[in-house]
Amino acid sequence: MSFLHRQSSIIEEKSDKEAITSHGVPSSRSGSLKFVSEAGGNDAPSTYQIATGAPVEDHSPLGYNVGPITIIFLNISMMIGTGVYSTPSSVLGGTGSVGLSMIYWMLGGIISLSSAAVYLEFTSYFPSRSGAEVVYLEQAFPYPRFFFPTTYAIQKVIMSFKSSNCIVLANYLFATAGRTGSNWETKGVALAGYTVVLLAVVFHTKYSYYLSNAIGIVKLITLVFIAVTGLVILGGHTQVPDPKEHFANSFQGAATPYGITIALYRIIYSYGGWSNAFNVANEIKNPVAQIKRNGTISILIVTMLYILANVAYVAAVGKEKLKDSGTIAATLFFRAVFGESRAVQGLNFLIALSSFGNLLASMLGAARMLRECGRQGVLPCTQFWVSTKPFNTPLGPYLLDWGLTAIVILAIPAGDAFNFVADLALYPGAAFSFMAAVGLYIVRRRRSRVGLPRPQFKAWHPVIIFNILVHLYLLVMPWYPPADGKADVSFWYGTYIVTGLGILAACGTYYGVWVHAIPRWRGYKLRQLVADFGNGAQAYKVVKVPVSDVAEWDATHRPGR
Numbered sequence: 001m002s003f004l005h006r007q008s009s010i011i012e013e014k015s016d017k018e019a020i021t022s023h024g025v026p027s028s029r030s031g032s033l034k035f036v037s038e039a040g041g042n043d044a045p046s047t048y049q050i051a052t053g054a055p056v057e058d059h060s061p062l063g064y065n066v067g068p069i070t071i072i073f074l075n076i077s078m079m080i081g082t083g084v085y086s087t088p089s090s091v092l093g094g095t096g097s098v099g100l101s102m103i104y105w106m107l108g109g110i111i112s113l114s115s116a117a118v119y120l121e122f123t124s125y126f127p128s129r130s131g132a133e134v135v136y137l138e139q140a141f142p143y144p145r146f147f148f149p150t151t152y153a154i155q156k157v158i159m160s161f162k163s164s165n166c167i168v169l170a171n172y173l174f175a176t177a178g179r180t181g182s183n184w185e186t187k188g189v190a191l192a193g194y195t196v197v198l199l200a201v202v203f204h205t206k207y208s209y210y211l212s213n214a215i216g217i218v219k220l221i222t223l224v225f226i227a228v229t230g231l232v233i234l235g236g237h238t239q240v241p242d243p244k245e246h247f248a249n250s251f252q253g254a255a256t257p258y259g260i261t262i263a264l265y266r267i268i269y270s271y272g273g274w275s276n277a278f279n280v281a282n283e284i285k286n287p288v289a290q291i292k293r294n295g296t297i298s299i300l301i302v303t304m305l306y307i308l309a310n311v312a313y314v315a316a317v318g319k320e321k322l323k324d325s326g327t328i329a330a331t332l333f334f335r336a337v338f339g340e341s342r343a344v345q346g347l348n349f350l351i352a353l354s355s356f357g358n359l360l361a362s363m364l365g366a367a368r369m370l371r372e373c374g375r376q377g378v379l380p381c382t383q384f385w386v387s388t389k390p391f392n393t394p395l396g397p398y399l400l401d402w403g404l405t406a407i408v409i410l411a412i413p414a415g416d417a418f419n420f421v422a423d424l425a426l427y428p429g430a431a432f433s434f435m436a437a438v439g440l441y442i443v444r445r446r447r448s449r450v451g452l453p454r455p456q457f458k459a460w461h462p463v464i465i466f467n468i469l470v471h472l473y474l475l476v477m478p479w480y481p482p483a484d485g486k487a488d489v490s491f492w493y494g495t496y497i498v499t500g501l502g503i504l505a506a507c508g509t510y511y512g513v514w515v516h517a518i519p520r521w522r523g524y525k526l527r528q529l530v531a532d533f534g535n536g537a538q539a540y541k542v543v544k545v546p547v548s549d550v551a552e553w554d555a556t557h558r559p560g561r
Contacts, residue, residue, distance in 0.1 A: 131375075
């Protein structure tokens with residue numbers, strides 16, 4: 001479908017004091033940015049975006065199956081997964097005391113709400129674009145041309161694995177069986193589990209959401225059960241002896257700079273699913289109002305349950321045992337409360353099911369981000385990323401996600417996989433989240449200059465600044481070495497930082513070679529055209545225009561079109 005069927009106006013940014021709106025094609029001007037107004041099919045206001053941004057799909061090829069319940073459980077299913085059952089040991093060990101660890105679990109909810117406010121304002125500007133941060137960086141930083149879309153897309157492709165969560169799923173399945181798996185047994189079960197996740201989502205979008213919601217309800221009930229059990233323990237109604245003793249001198253214990261930084265990484269990892277609903281914005285009717293209400297509900301529910309669950313762990317297991325529990329804190333909790341009965345095996349299965357639901361919700365959201373990266377035209381084989389054939393699902397992103405996860409599962413020793421991958425996934429992500437939060441101010445100023453409509457939601461300045469500072473901390477503090485060289489993995493503590501920087505460098509190198517070096521060598525420049533892949537799926541296709549034809553091309557084509 002031609003862009004002429006979707007486009008209502010073009011607005012050109014000229015200067016701080018001058019802006020024009022035109023329904024024709026404005027003359028090209030060096031240093032200016034041209035905006036287009038495009039309407040999607042999700043009952044949202046028109047999206048005013050920089051013309052080089054990927055086109056708004058006037059009908060989502062993935063449908064409009066995300067309602068209030070699905071929004072809540074997309075977030076809850078991704079947040080309540082492996083984190084709250086596998087990271088309490090690291091958080092308690094890093095903070096050094098029960099009291100500070102509880103503050104950190106509360107801080108995770110505050111950080112999630114502040115980050116959600118930033119994302120919600122971005123969604124108010126671009127309500128008919130899925131993919132969340134993919135879109136925000138594209139629109140905040142259009143120059144150098146292709147830079148942020150390209151680097152973010154490559155980073156997202158490289159990091160699109162879920163191996164740590166798969167390992168935790170395998171560990172709890174073995175705990176259900178009453179034994180510990182060997183290294184390769186754990187890898188095999190982890191890979192088999194993720195293969196089942198792939199099969200669950202690849203054939204039907206609506207039913208995959210239904211399955212995610214159903215498992216999300218079970219996950220919520222499981223965590224509520226743990227939280228209520230913790231309160232019963234504190235009341236002295238179980239076999240746990242003197243549970244209140246574990247909370248005496250709650251702030252006793254030493255914390256190190258490295259410890260509290262790793263603890264914060266684990267907290268943010270545990271809350272990581274708060275943004276999942278933003279990834280499917282174009283599949284939500286009236287997305288800003290729906291996400292504002294139901295996304296907030298999901299974060300508040302999870303924050304309350306996380307704190308109560310950790311109270312339960314400490315009450316049942318005790319501080320020292322919990323610090324040494326590794327990734328099976330919930331298993332120790334069940335054993336302390338119910339002994340070695342068969343009920344413990346059943347409860348461990350519920351945790352395994354929770355991990356499975358996390359992987360399911362995560363794959364649903366990540367596929368939308370990968371698809372949006374592909375819609376920008378900066379990845380090879382655009383049709384692979386964008387097409388929804390043959391099942392009206394993003395098959396290409398699903399397959400890539402599964403393939404990379406399989407490689408990482410098989411390549412990294414299972415014992416170190418969880419901590420290393422959890423840290424590695426956060427470092428490049430913190431860099432892009434920092435840029436997105438800063439970019440919100442750039443988008444605000446740019447839109448004000450051209451007189452675009454006010455957003456449905458606007459974040460408070462203190463909230464945005466707090467968000468910027470948090471991500472800056474996550475970028476700087478991991479360099480601080482641990483005491484006595486002891487880290488949470490068996491190798492050098494900074495391996496994940498260097499690896500993360502290497503990934504960012506690889507992204508920049510790809511950009512330099514693809515956008516500058518090869519075109520200069522071959523005598524062409526890159527331009528974009530809208531391509532139609534059927535069923536409403538649209539994307540950019542980057543074309544090579546000989547240098548001699550660039551002037552004519554730019555004169556006869558609308559920006560980005």
